[in-house]
Amino acid sequence: MTFDFFTTIDILGTLAFAISGTSAAMHKRLDIFGIIIIAFITSVGGGTLRDILIGNTPVGWLKNTTIIHTILLGTFVTLVFGTYVKRMNYTLFLFDAMGLGLATIIGVQKGQDMHFVPGVCIALGTVTGCFGGVIRDTLLNDIPLVFRKEIYASICVLGGACYYLLTYFNIDNVVAQLISMALIVISRIIVVKYGLSLPSLYGKQ
Amino acid sequence: MTFDFFTTIDILGTLAFAISGTSAAMHKRLDIFGIIIIAFITSVGGGTLRDILIGNTPVGWLKNTTIIHTILLGTFVTLVFGTYVKRMNYTLFLFDAMGLGLATIIGVQKGQDMHFVPGVCIALGTVTGCFGGVIRDTLLNDIPLVFRKEIYASICVLGGACYYLLTYFNIDNVVAQLISMALIVISRIIVVKYGLSLPSLYGKQ
Amino acid sequence: MTFDFFTTIDILGTLAFAISGTSAAMHKRLDIFGIIIIAFITSVGGGTLRDILIGNTPVGWLKNTTIIHTILLGTFVTLVFGTYVKRMNYTLFLFDAMGLGLATIIGVQKGQDMHFVPGVCIALGTVTGCFGGVIRDTLLNDIPLVFRKEIYASICVLGGACYYLLTYFNIDNVVAQLISMALIVISRIIVVKYGLSLPSLYGKQ
Numbered sequence: 001m002t003f004d005f006f007t008t009i010d011i012l013g014t015l016a017f018a019i020s021g022t023s024a025a026m027h028k029r030l031d032i033f034g035i036i037i038i039a040f041i042t043s044v045g046g047g048t049l050r051d052i053l054i055g056n057t058p059v060g061w062l063k064n065t066t067i068i069h070t071i072l073l074g075t076f077v078t079l080v081f082g083t084y085v086k087r088m089n090y091t092l093f094l095f096d097a098m099g100l101g102l103a104t105i106i107g108v109q110k111g112q113d114m115h116f117v118p119g120v121c122i123a124l125g126t127v128t129g130c131f132g133g134v135i136r137d138t139l140l141n142d143i144p145l146v147f148r149k150e151i152y153a154s155i156c157v158l159g160g161a162c163y164y165l166l167t168y169f170n171i172d173n174v175v176a177q178l179i180s181m182a183l184i185v186i187s188r189i190i191v192v193k194y195g196l197s198l199p200s201l202y203g204k205q
Numbered sequence: 206m207t208f209d210f211f212t213t214i215d216i217l218g219t220l221a222f223a224i225s226g227t228s229a230a231m232h233k234r235l236d237i238f239g240i241i242i243i244a245f246i247t248s249v250g251g252g253t254l255r256d257i258l259i260g261n262t263p264v265g266w267l268k269n270t271t272i273i274h275t276i277l278l279g280t281f282v283t284l285v286f287g288t289y290v291k292r293m294n295y296t297l298f299l300f301d302a303m304g305l306g307l308a309t310i311i312g313v314q315k316g317q318d319m320h321f322v323p324g325v326c327i328a329l330g331t332v333t334g335c336f337g338g339v340i341r342d343t344l345l346n347d348i349p350l351v352f353r354k355e356i357y358a359s360i361c362v363l364g365g366a367c368y369y370l371l372t373y374f375n376i377d378n379v380v381a382q383l384i385s386m387a388l389i390v391i392s393r394i395i396v397v398k399y400g401l402s403l404p405s406l407y408g409k410q
Numbered sequence: 411m412t413f414d415f416f417t418t419i420d421i422l423g424t425l426a427f428a429i430s431g432t433s434a435a436m437h438k439r440l441d442i443f444g445i446i447i448i449a450f451i452t453s454v455g456g457g458t459l460r461d462i463l464i465g466n467t468p469v470g471w472l473k474n475t476t477i478i479h480t481i482l483l484g485t486f487v488t489l490v491f492g493t494y495v496k497r498m499n500y501t502l503f504l505f506d507a508m509g510l511g512l513a514t515i516i517g518v519q520k521g522q523d524m525h526f527v528p529g530v531c532i533a534l535g536t537v538t539g540c541f542g543g544v545i546r547d548t549l550l551n552d553i554p555l556v557f558r559k560e561i562y563a564s565i566c567v568l569g570g571a572c573y574y575l576l577t578y579f580n581i582d583n584v585v586a587q588l589i590s591m592a593l594i595v596i597s598r599i600i601v602v603k604y605g606l607s608l609p610s611l612y613g614k615q
Contacts, residue, residue: 029353031353038352052462054468055465055469059260063325114468114472117475120478141346143551147441147443147444147448236561238556238563239556262462264464267464344553
């Protein structure tokens with residue numbers, strides 16, 4: 001039951017990441033091959049970088065056909081039903097927020113498994129959640145969006161820290177995951193609803 | 206004999222990749238150091254990324270002095286005999302196509318060795334063949350060419366799938382390699398001769 | 411004593427790298443999160459890439475809290491005392507040059523430990539010294555500075571070759587490190603003082 005719940009979140013989150021990657025790649029007028037690559041990188045890039053940094057190779061998605069099929073499905077659906085997919089904007093936003101939450105928690109867990117200090121565990125959670133988008137934006141020749149707007153990454157830090165603390169105080173793991181994920185989803189909703197951004201600090205220098 | 210044949214292809218392909226990398230870097234007005242780096246990345250970047258993803262480290266070229274010398278030779282020749290090298294355009298194109306074919310097959314083989322599913326094996330072949338160029342273009346601040354034009358990557362997918370199928374049906378390995386490589390070279394010739402591109406799909410969204 | 415000396419250099423160099431990364435990120439108007447990421451990448455990106463290439467994972471800084479705290483300190487100081495930090499321009503330049511020297515030597519040593527050929531050892535030294543800046547510039551959507559100007563990378567090659575030769579002829583390791591580091595620092599001072607660059611070679615093609 002618990003397993004099913006988190007697997008479902010993983011699939012929905014991956015789907016949302018793949019759809020957002022496909023949209024970004026179409027916007028840059030890539031061909032079908034480029035679109036598929038960008039969809040993959042958006043979906044699994046963060047976890048891939050994390051696995052490479054900690055030496056957990058071969059990286060996970062190479063052996064996870066469920067994720068591969070989900071990404072291809074997301075790409076296909078966006079290519080064929082682009083207009084309809086866009087109308088589901090808010091649903092996709094929620095899937096994306098849930099996927100971000102789960103990715104962050106998985107990243108923190110991998111750090112805990114390797115007995116890194118808290119800051120590094122939370123950083124690995126943030127890498128897992130955000131760096132797919134960073135690599136996508138870099139390949140598409142933009143400065144990564146999460147470096148500039150929407151407090152996307154700061155929410156990973158917040159949720160990751162929450163999860164780390166809860167497990168540190170021996171809260172049940174499933175409960176800790178649910179609370180942290182809820183914190184990330186709710187924070188994302190608040191940030192997007194009120195159009196918040198971190199200050200860019202330029203001009204101070 | 207067979208060994209010699211594939212080693213020769215490997216060297217000629219690496220030479221073509223190094224020359225194309227050097228040309229791209231000169232075009233962007235890099236200094237000599239930047240040119241050498243870009244030549245290396247164009248030549249070995251794809252195999253390096255594949256090795257990192259599957260955990261096959263230290264990555265191969267660190268211990269392959271033949272490849273290192275070939276890349277330095279390609280860079281040197283292009284720097285000194287630039288005009289003459291350009292006149293050999295068609296020869297270089299053929300070397301490049303053969304190198305692409307061999308790189309793709311090696312990538313598929315590495316995937317087969319690790320018992321990945323067919324799609325992942327073919328993806329690793331494509332990464333090996335194409336991602337040197339992807340990293341080169343990203344460092345030179347362009348959107349990667351293979352994401353946009355010339356069906357370069359799709360031919361890797363085609364050739365990789367051909368090789369996978371042939372070995373799946375127990376065709377002799379050398380025969381399978383030769384057929385797949387020929388398919389890639391001939392496809393490249395046809396694509397470039399008729400100026401074909403995949404549709405960019407933009408506007409549909 | 412020797413240990414303390416090199417640890418001090420490492421911290422001062424990391425501090426200089428973090429400050430230069432923070433400045434570059436502020437210049438691009440990133441938010442606080444983007445600035446911290448860029449500071450980290452500038453400081454540890456080169457060593458991280460080297461460790462990934464040679465399979466030395468988990469990469470070193472994940473377990474080095476001293477370095478992590480130094481980077482955060484450098485970022486904080488630059489954000490808060492930006493104007494004052496800028497006045498220390500020459501001091502920071504010297505720290506940066508020393509950090510570059512130490513990074514280069516550590517990279518060469520890692521290559522020697524793995525019995526790579528001399529050219530590869532020196533290349534790993536150069537990767538360690540320079541690729542933090544390369545990744546930083548790529549993420550910030552610029553063509554990497556070291557590919558174009560200031561002979562930064564060539565000095566790594568020079569210093570790395572010097573260190574390799576000295577250890578090859580059984581010079582005491584600490585002496586070899588000090589001589590190579592001095593060569594790198596003095597070369598950087600000369601290059602910056604006289605505004606030297608490598609020729610860009612464009613137009614020859």
